[in-house]
Amino acid sequence: MKPIALIAQFARMVAFYAMLALGGQAFAQADPLPSWNDGAAKQSIVNFVQVTTTQGSPQFVPPDERIATFDQDGTLWVEHPMYSQVMYCLDRVPAVVKAKPELAQVEPFKTVLSGDRAAIAKLTMPDLMKILAATLTGMPVEQFQAEVKAWLAAATDPRWKRPYTELTYQPMQEVLKYLRDNGYKTYIVTGGGQDFVRVYAEQVYGIPPEQVVGTMGGTKYGYDKDGKPFLTKEPKLLLNDNNGGKPQGIHLMIGRRPHAAFGNSPGDQQMLEYTKAGDGARLAMLVLHDDATREYAYGPAQGLPATKVGAFPQTLYDQAQKQGWTVISMKNDWKRIFAFE
């Protein structure tokens, strides 16, 4: 290569590296959490990432140990007026009854088929368990996945008239990405069915199946008529991934204590405690549903009398204060709720 050609090539390389450097700088300066208002909640996330990922920081966490866990319903996406998975189970009842017509006259299937919303809302927990068992088990794993996929493509939330998978909170999507960009492995740790959430978690949250921890059912190994092996979903509960079950599920599936955990309900209390009880920097955050206009208000929102708290006891928020968890106010901390807004 002639000297002049060398210099020309060098100039191109300089331009290229300068672009890279500037790009990197621009990226570093861009706000990784643009849907968050400035405030204590946003600051606690940014601080946590900085102290745990800066080499030489006394609270530095080696990349292998960067584990962050997220409850799903009410933390990553809308859970009201009913969990999407329960909607799925109710919607599947007609198909189940078609396959077993004798169920049409048997409760709770009869009530579900009636379409009487008031009666359906009054179904007891044992009734719901029967519906869950009938719609979530008894079929090959692949068939279940195909049924959930088809339902997700067609079903819409009654309020926003959009697919459930669009009702994820944009600020939390940004937290997931921000943590991953900083070497954290992000896990869903949900009371929902592990196999259900896995169907869409990769597409919706960028979280692969092996990083979804949920309520776990057993499977049975067998062979079809051609001798091909397959797994059937069984009505056998291995782990109820709620309350103390969340740390148990984390131990079972991950085997390490998270450095960051996000939840919104009493079912997440133990996960947040367990996370916060580890050494070094640990981030525990609780999403408070206090935005009746843009989403729903059903937590102990400020100003609501204690009696209105319902299933979200004030004690959970007292514990947050006491143990250094950060409460996220949807109303005040989130600039926008959904990506489509």
Place this chain on the structure above:
Amino acid sequence: MKPIALIAQFARMVAFYAMLALGGQAFAQADPLPSWNDGAAKQSIVNFVQVTTTQGSPQFVPPDERIATFDQDGTLWVEHPMYSQVMYCLDRVPAVVKAKPELAQVEPFKTVLSGDRAAIAKLTMPDLMKILAATLTGMPVEQFQAEVKAWLAAATDPRWKRPYTELTYQPMQEVLKYLRDNGYKTYIVTGGGQDFVRVYAEQVYGIPPEQVVGTMGGTKYGYDKDGKPFLTKEPKLLLNDNNGGKPQGIHLMIGRRPHAAFGNSPGDQQMLEYTKAGDGARLAMLVLHDDATREYAYGPAQGLPATKVGAFPQTLYDQAQKQGWTVISMKNDWKRIFAFE
């Protein structure tokens, strides 16, 4: 910068990139499996990696779906004359009896304490289960991890007089690394205790805790006297990760079908079948223990009469032939067995 300085800097950069390029080439040409003899087994691994990782190949597997699973005992390390975990449990009996002196006169603890090897070898399965429950459960997770770690640092194999963790097969370590270098996530899928194997899997195999699938026990969530939460290992079996339990464990922990699986015993049959039954290129391999000189011969080694096959039935090898699994002969396919040789 003056032109001459520019040229000097460019020369340095050219030298640097040339070095990188040459280094890359040297690396690409280096044998990734130097402890393997040339032959069908080695070739099947190399072919599998090439067809599944070359862009444009009809059998290309996207990086997210590159999952490879490995049995441990007898596949990644020595399992004779007894599984290391059983040795651990027997070695822990004195400490358990010290904490509960009344066990000293109770079977099977009395026999273990006697040190009578012939009597210990005759312990029944229910007896062994009692020993496993007493030594593997009933303590906090962290205490168990510390006990296993201390034992591993002190215990040695009776034949090689080395720590068990040095008795891994060097050719298989190379396969683990070769697959990882090509974007595969490597998992252990073992009949051994998940919590036991996790203690050393990262250090010994480069496999993090969340990629160890094993026989799973339940835990209990509770608080110590200072209110700090912890998990206790419970004598409750969640999943026996053997036979049909291996595909079940893979579904539970990974949620995807592996593209490659390695085993050595009837307990691996279903994992190999399940892997091979997937679409596209799937690699199933079976380690045959036919090297009495360098390790042990206890599989249906060629020339041994069928009656000597014992717990490794000829039918497993017939199935390998029929379903296109590749048998690895330790004697013929492995240039060396251990890293210390």
